[in-house]
Amino acid sequence: MTPHAPAHAHALTVDADIRDLRGADRLLRRLAAELDLPEGTFGCTHLVRGDRPRVAVSLSLPSDPYLRTTWERLEADGHGELSAGLPDAFGRAVVYPGxxxxxxxxxxxxxxxxxxxxxxxxxxxxxxxxxxxxxxxxxxxxxxxxxxxxxxxxxxxxxxxxxxxxxxxxxxxxxxx
Incomplete structure (x- = not known):
């Protein structure tokens, strides 16, 4: 398998107000299963600091159509606050090829x-x-x-x-x- 960087242009962040890495890992694995995410998807955790420390998750998908479909499904299911792109460049990968x-x-x-x-x-x-x-x-x-x-x-x-x-x-x- 050839390593490759995630498609930052096709990324979204989910802020479900999770306070720990285990909870964020569970959310990413659940989303990967429920959404039947395509091969080449990266799901990462990101520490959010500030007034309300928490762990956000991101999904980097292989194409814009996958991003739009995933966004719509996440929004319909109410998984948390959605935003375009990645919160930072240092995600901890939970879902990734292989x-x-x-x-x-x-x-x-x-x-x-x-x-x-x-x-x-x-x-x-x-x-x-x-x-x-x-x-x-x-x-x-x-x-x-x-x-x-x-x-x-x-x-x-x-x-x-x-x-x-x-x-x-x-x-x-x-x-x-």
Missing amino acids: ASALTGTTTVAELIAGSAISRVTVLGAPGTPDPGTRMVTRDHVRPQWQQGELLLAATPARGGVLVPFESPDPTPCCADH
């Missing part, structure tokens, strides 16, 4: 070849990992857009494997307070 196949253990090379992810970086390590390095996906791969590339941050784990930096079950900060 995402559903990133389960179990794969290699860095297979992950890149089979998805829209352009590159894997290892936190605290220079360069890129060896293509043959095993990646334990934990069935939760959330790359982020950086300078037009979809990058996956990973960390080393026991047994010489890598895992995505973002954990599927994070421990809330200050959980006992």
